Amino acid sequence: MTAEARDRETRKADTLAVLATPAIDVWVATASAAGAPHLVPVSLAWVDERVVIAIDASSVTAGNLTASGVARLAVGPTRDVVMIDAVLEKAVDVGSDDVLGAAYVGRADWDPRRSAGYVFLVLRPVRVQAWREANEIPGRTLMRDGTWLV
Amino acid sequence: MTAEARDRETRKADTLAVLATPAIDVWVATASAAGAPHLVPVSLAWVDERVVIAIDASSVTAGNLTASGVARLAVGPTRDVVMIDAVLEKAVDVGSDDVLGAAYVGRADWDPRRSAGYVFLVLRPVRVQAWREANEIPGRTLMRDGTWLV
Numbered sequence: 001m002t003a004e005a006r007d008r009e010t011r012k013a014d015t016l017a018v019l020a021t022p023a024i025d026v027w028v029a030t031a032s033a034a035g036a037p038h039l040v041p042v043s044l045a046w047v048d049e050r051v052v053i054a055i056d057a058s059s060v061t062a063g064n065l066t067a068s069g070v071a072r073l074a075v076g077p078t079r080d081v082v083m084i085d086a087v088l089e090k091a092v093d094v095g096s097d098d099v100l101g102a103a104y105v106g107r108a109d110w111d112p113r114r115s116a117g118y119v120f121l122v123l124r125p126v127r128v129q130a131w132r133e134a135n136e137i138p139g140r141t142l143m144r145d146g147t148w149l150v
Numbered sequence: 151m152t153a154e155a156r157d158r159e160t161r162k163a164d165t166l167a168v169l170a171t172p173a174i175d176v177w178v179a180t181a182s183a184a185g186a187p188h189l190v191p192v193s194l195a196w197v198d199e200r201v202v203i204a205i206d207a208s209s210v211t212a213g214n215l216t217a218s219g220v221a222r223l224a225v226g227p228t229r230d231v232v233m234i235d236a237v238l239e240k241a242v243d244v245g246s247d248d249v250l251g252a253a254y255v256g257r258a259d260w261d262p263r264r265s266a267g268y269v270f271l272v273l274r275p276v277r278v279q280a281w282r283e284a285n286e287i288p289g290r291t292l293m294r295d296g297t298w299l300v
Contacts (some may be wrong), residue, residue: 025228029189031181035218039179039189041228068185077227078175078191 002133008150011130012142015082018075019046023109026051027074030064038064044075045107051086051123052104054094054112065121066091073123080132086123094118152283158300161280162292165232168225169196173259176201177224180214188214194225195257201236201273202254204244204262215271216241223273230282236273244268 006014018024026044031037038060045052051073055062065071065088073084094101094112100120101113112118128143130136142150156164168174176194181187188210195202201223205212215221215238223234244251244262250270251263262268278293280286292300 027177027189027224027228029179029187029222031185031187033185035181035183035185037179037181037187037214037218037220037222039177039222039224039233041224041231064187068187070187072179072187072189074177074189074191078177081191083189 002135005135005139006132008139008142011136011139012148012150015128015130015142018082019044019051020107022107024075026053028053028061029072029074030061030070031068032060032064033067043108043110044073045104047100047103047107047122049125050089051084051125052100053121053123054104054108054115054118055121056115057091057117057119062091062119062121065123071123081130083127083129084123084125085127086125089122089124091119091121094120152285155285155289156282158289158292161286161289162298162300165278165280165292168232169194169201170257172257174225176203178203178211179222179224180211180220181218182210182214183217193258193260195254197250197253197257197272199275200239201234201275202250203271203273204254204258204265204268205271206265207241207267207269212241212269212271215273221273231280233279234273234275235277236275239272239274241269241271244270 024044025041027041029039042053069088071086075082105111126146129140131140174194175191179189192203219238221236225232255261276296279290281290
């Protein structure tokens with residue numbers, strides 16, 4: 001049985017609550033310039049309305065993101081998803097930004113600040129969608145062009 | 151506390167068991183020719199060692215897949231993942247292949263066979279990896295170039 005569709009205000013509140021959950025993960029989809037898709041799960045920290053991830057600078061994901069500047073992110077299980085199209089706002093060595101490092105460690109369940117070669121990638125949401133089942137496809141867009149619609 | 155790393159035989163058995171689970175979903179990452187990443191969750195049916203999904207032929211995912219022929223798939227939660235790099239083996243209208251349609255409906259929890267404009271996309275795994283936590287990164291590759299290594 002499918003639950004009644006949530007209104008968009010509820011979806012936004014649910015979305016912000018899930019993003020603020022400690023020790024949560026995010027699926028990060030990126031693509032190479034040649035159009036090869038990549039996808040990995042990593043830890044997420046929601047800091048100042050940005051998705052922050054920490055990742056090896058030599059990874060496929062970091063390479064794709066610094067080259068293209070865009071990613072598509074998913075948080076939550078497949079039938080209660082938050083989908084985020086995001087742009088790369090900045091990439092910074094994990095040891096070089098104390099404020100960001102402290103914020104990340106305060107939310108994620110590991111500390112990358114001494115991981116050699118790792119970078120924080122700060123991703124700014126441009127479009128946010130949230131849905132559970134097919135009856136929530138209408139009204140799923142909560143942010144467009146970087147602006148919350150609700 | 152992190153559990154002891156599974157050996158590769160166990161990971162293959164776990165992988166095949168999760169793929170055969172009824173009503174399971176898969177994250178499908180694709181990319182446009184211009185390098186724009188896309189990601190959606192859809193139902194998965196594991197049929198004859200292929201990942202079968204049913205999707206609107208006009209969707210971004212179907213367009214990307216039929217153009218590029220490649221996808222990266224993820225099954226399971228972020229800390230118990232099966233990652234599959236796959237190639238498109240065939241795309242067929244949902245109403246035109248009775249055997250495939252029956253197999254899909256026998257595994258998924260919905261019936262797309264009368265959904266106008268939907269296609270079955272049959273994806274052949276080329277590389278399969280499975281890991282839970284960081285201690286399972288070594289030994290994560292279970293299939294390479296379409297051949298099981300274990």
